[in-house]
Amino acid sequence: MRPSRHFFEEPVDQVARSLIGGLLLVNGTGGRIVETESYDADDPASHSYLMRRTPRNGAMFGPPAHVYVYRSYGIHWCLNFVCSPGSAVLIRALEPVKGIEAMRRRRGTTDDALLCAGPGRLCEALGIDKRLDGASLLRPPFTLTLPDDRRAILIGPRIGLTKAAERHRRFGEKDSRFLSRRFAKET
DNA sequence: CGATAGATCGGCT
DNA sequence: GCCGATCTATCGC
Numbered sequence A: 001m002r003p004s005r006h007f008f009e010e011p012v013d014q015v016a017r018s019l020i021g022g023l024l025l026v027n028g029t030g031g032r033i034v035e036t037e038s039y040d041a042d043d044p045a046s047h048s049y050l051m052r053r054t055p056r057n058g059a060m061f062g063p064p065a066h067v068y069v070y071r072s073y074g075i076h077w078c079l080n081f082v083c084s085p086g087s088a089v090l091i092r093a094l095e096p097v098k099g100i101e102a103m104r105r106r107r108g109t110t111d112d113a114l115l116c117a118g119p120g121r122l123c124e125a126l127g128i129d130k131r132l133d134g135a136s137l138l139r140p141p142f143t144l145t146l147p148d149d150r151r152a153i154l155i156g157p158r159i160g161l162t163k164a165a166e167r168h169r170r171f172g173e174k175d176s177r178f179l180s181r182r183f184a185k186e187t
Numbered sequence B: 001c002g003a004t005a006g007a008t009c010g011g012c013t
Numbered sequence C: 001g002c003c004g005a006t007c008t009a010t011c012g013c
Helices: A005-009 A012-018 A100-107 A119-126
Strands: A023-026 A029-039 A067-072 A076-082 A088-098 A142-145 A153-156 A170-173
Touching: A005 A012, A012 A029, A012 A088, A023 A088, A029 A119, A067 A119, A076 A119, A088 A100, A088 A119, A088 A170, A100 A119
Parallel strands: none
Antiparallel strands: A023 A029, A023 A142, A029 A088, A029 A170, A067 A076, A076 A088, A153 A170
């Protein structure tokens, strides 16, 4: 099923969780979403913290169901789905499904476990860059399909943060081998 | 395995 | 100037 704009107006943690298992394609290339993180304006780790707008983060305050693409560490691109104003879901990893040869070519690797395992890697694999910032997720080149089956989902602290690192706003598919990192072991 | 340096842009102090 | 929602190569145990 294709999401409506309303899907993205739900609480951002719920959206991030519900996206796990969904199919994301850009120009027909991509895969199943296996890892996400949520961010909002109350979050010191978020670019939208305190609803502060800058030239970079404008898309986070635009309409839901659009994308926010930003440059990370001056090198990589990262893809977010915009939810309610100032909130967004960072897409952190995909299980490659379609256009695998094209993704291998763009990434320069044949190791499928590393094709889309990380926000920077998946943007490189799908050819996502600044040109897509602010584009609608509900129209080409994007195709997004929500999951039709419910698989076990793990929740844990987000990755690579120095602020608010303790918040459990990272969601991932249990037992997926395409995650950017393993979740902490359950006891 | 784990730790670390370096690439290098935008935003903040 | 410094730091970060990252990734890769290259150290050392």
